[in-house]
Amino acid sequence: MVKMAVYSTDAIVIRSREYGESDRLITLFSREKGKIEAIAKGARKPRSTQRGGTQLFTYADFLLYRGKNLDTVSQAQPKESFIHLWNDFDRTIAASGMVELLDTAAPKEQPEPELFTLTLSFLFLLRHVDPYIAQAAFALRLMHSAGYLPALDECGDCGKSLRGEQAFISAEAGGLVCATCKNNRAVKALNPGSVALMHQLYKADLGMLDRLRWNKKVREEILGGLCFFCEHRLEKRLHAWRQGSEFI
Amino acid sequence: MDYLHYPRSLSDLIIAFSRLPGVGPKTAGRLAFFLLQHSGEAEDLAEAIRIALRDIRQCSVCGNYTEEDPCKICSGQGRDKTMLCVVEQPRDVVALEKTGEYKGLYHVLHGVLSPMEGIGPEQLNLSPIFQRLEGIKEVVVAVNPTVEGEATAHYLSKLLKPFGLKVTRLAHGLPVGGDLEYADEVTIARALEGRRVL
Ligand SMILES: [Zn+2]
Ligand SMILES: [Zn+2]
Numbered sequence: 001m002v003k004m005a006v007y008s009t010d011a012i013v014i015r016s017r018e019y020g021e022s023d024r025l026i027t028l029f030s031r032e033k034g035k036i037e038a039i040a041k042g043a044r045k046p047r048s049t050q051r052g053g054t055q056l057f058t059y060a061d062f063l064l065y066r067g068k069n070l071d072t073v074s075q076a077q078p079k080e081s082f083i084h085l086w087n088d089f090d091r092t093i094a095a096s097g098m099v100e101l102l103d104t105a106a107p108k109e110q111p112e113p114e115l116f117t118l119t120l121s122f123l124f125l126l127r128h129v130d131p132y133i134a135q136a137a138f139a140l141r142l143m144h145s146a147g148y149l150p151a152l153d154e155c156g157d158c159g160k161s162l163r164g165e166q167a168f169i170s171a172e173a174g175g176l177v178c179a180t181c182k183n184n185r186a187v188k189a190l191n192p193g194s195v196a197l198m199h200q201l202y203k204a205d206l207g208m209l210d211r212l213r214w215n216k217k218v219r220e221e222i223l224g225g226l227c228f229f230c231e232h233r234l235e236k237r238l239h240a241w242r243q244g245s246e247f248i
Numbered sequence: 249m250d251y252l253h254y255p256r257s258l259s260d261l262i263i264a265f266s267r268l269p270g271v272g273p274k275t276a277g278r279l280a281f282f283l284l285q286h287s288g289e290a291e292d293l294a295e296a297i298r299i300a301l302r303d304i305r306q307c308s309v310c311g312n313y314t315e316e317d318p319c320k321i322c323s324g325q326g327r328d329k330t331m332l333c334v335v336e337q338p339r340d341v342v343a344l345e346k347t348g349e350y351k352g353l354y355h356v357l358h359g360v361l362s363p364m365e366g367i368g369p370e371q372l373n374l375s376p377i378f379q380r381l382e383g384i385k386e387v388v389v390a391v392n393p394t395v396e397g398e399a400t401a402h403y404l405s406k407l408l409k410p411f412g413l414k415v416t417r418l419a420h421g422l423p424v425g426g427d428l429e430y431a432d433e434v435t436i437a438r439a440l441e442g443r444r445v446l
Contacts, residue, residue: 015364016395020270056364056395086398089361089406096363239366 005066006074009033012119014099016056018044024054026073027103028062029119034110035103038064040073050076057082057095057123084127094131096240098122098138104234105146115145121206129210132219132244137201137209139226144202148233149175152199157181167195169225171232186232188225194218258284309380311356311373313338321354328352330385334377334404336360336392344390352388355380360396361403369403378407386414393418 011030019025024043028036043050053060053076063075085095102119106112122138143149154161155178167176168187176195177187190198197218204212214222227241254262258280265276283290306312307319314320321327321341331352335341341354357372369375389404391397405415 017365086395087402089399089403092361092395092399093363100364237366240363243363243366243368 006063007032007066008061008063009036010059010061010079011036012099012116012123013054013056013058013060014103014119016054022048024050025070026054029099029102029106029116030062031113031116032111034112034116035106035108036064036071037069037108038062038071038073040076043073043076052076052078052081055081057085057099059120059123080123082123082126085123088131091126091131093240093244094135095123095126097135097238097244098142100238100240101139101142101230101234104230104236104238105142105148115142118142118145125206125209130212132223133201133209133212133214135244136198136222136226137204139230140198140202143226143230143233149229151175152202155181162195164192165195166191169229171229174233188221188228190221190225191218194221194225198222306356306358306373310354311358311376312341312354326351329383331388332377332380332384332386333388333390335390336397340390340392350388352386353380353384357391357400360391360394360400362396374404377404381408381411381413384413386416389415389417 009028009030009032011028013026014029014035015027017025019039022042022044024040026038026040028038030036040050040054042048043054045051050073052058053062054073055078058078059080059082061075061077061079062073065072065074082095085091098119102115106115118138118141122134126134140149140152144152150156152175153163154176155167156173156175157177158181160178160180162176162178166179167190168179168182168185169176169190170182170185170187172185173181173187176190177185197212197214200212201209201222223241223244227238230241231238261280261283262273262276265271265279266273268276271279283293303315304313305315305317307314307317307322309318309322312319312321328351331350332355333344333350333352334355334357335344336357336359338356338358341356344350344354355373355377357374359367359372361367361369361372387404387408389401391400401417405417408415
């Protein structure tokens with residue numbers, strides 16, 4: 001029998017599904033290896049020691065066996081369960097939207113230590129920051145760092161400054177474009193106020209995010225625009241983002 | 249598994265088995281060959297599936313699986329009609345009934361809120377609860393202690409608050425991440441006693 005390689009890493013559970021009789025199929029975003037798919041056998045049994053560590057959003061220390069397609073969880077020791085994400089449905093939706101986007105955008109088994117720290121910070125931030133502000137800020141930073149959303153303050157085509165201007169978000173254009181450049185591309189319009197706030201959501205220190213405010217119109221424009229952009233750019237339907245729009 | 253070497257109807261059977269939860273391609277093949285060699289068992293199985301699909305429906309009141317509508321619990325004598333217990337799945341009703349501790353009514357959601365899987369309130373048997381609240385004094389939210397279960401419980405309790413009911417949640421005994429279905433009867437009974445107000 002081949003000796004299986006064992007490795008350890010701290011990771012965030014970004015997806016957790018019931019599998020078979022009592023297993024869980026989980027997607028981890030780990031500090032060491034980036035995105036990992038793993039199976040936690042028996043994790044739904046009441047006496048399983050992997051129960052807590054394999055819950056969605058949980059940050060835990062993992063010991064994993066390397067597998068051909070799927071790694072196997074050997075130990076999962078929770079470090080933070082983020083209880084605040086469970087007992088408020090807006091927070092559940094926002095955190096779901098964040099990890100769903102991360103799962104879609106992050107390539108498999110490619111270490112992204114900065115993105116890891118960013119994700120962990122935002123899960124903590126959801127304790128006191130408006131959940132949808134946090135979701136939008138996270139999406140902007142994630143898409144930018146993954147190279148999907150290059151420019152936020154100028155038109156991606158002609159380079160004109162978008163400060164105080166109406167702008168258009170478009171996956172075809174690869175970001176924001178001005179009114180002259182939008183042409184016949186599929187776009188969502190953003191009013192000057194939304195463009196300015198989007199810039200702050202992206203640039204502001206994490207400690208300042210709780211000071212940002214928006215009204216319903218700006219919120220809908222930004223979240224709607226980002227959902228439209230990310231779905232087209234990543235070519236995947238974002239369920240949690242669409243769920244969110246039913247509530248807010 | 250290479251289905252091309254099998255006759256079409258056999259590979260269809262194997263594929264049908266492999267779609268069942270917890271059944272991999274190898275097990276699916278083994279089950280299919282077993283049934284071909286034991287035609288008596290195969291006929292019984294086919295008949296049982298056909299009858300179950302024909303006779304079992306969801307109770308129009310509580311959503312539990314039943315042969316008669318409303319189900320025995322909803323129409324039954326001797327049930328405490330001031331208590332309503334909300335569960336995820338029909339199998340959770342069985343787990344709670346086995347304890348013999350609970351005498352109230354049930355409401356089966358057929359799932360929990362799971363934004364990432366696209367399951368919102370509309371996808372669940374959730375809004376009919378609000379047509380059942382007359383005479384109810386306490387709602388026990390007995391969903392599994394998972395993230396999705398917790399989120400569902402909190403969502404539900406927020407909507408139930410304006411009705412001035414006591415809303416409780418199963419408490420200690422059920423560890424986070426465990427399935428009600430796998431908990432033993434003593435554990436469930438203890439969780440029922442220790443339920444806490446949401
Ligand atoms: Zn331009
Ligand atoms: Zn019923």
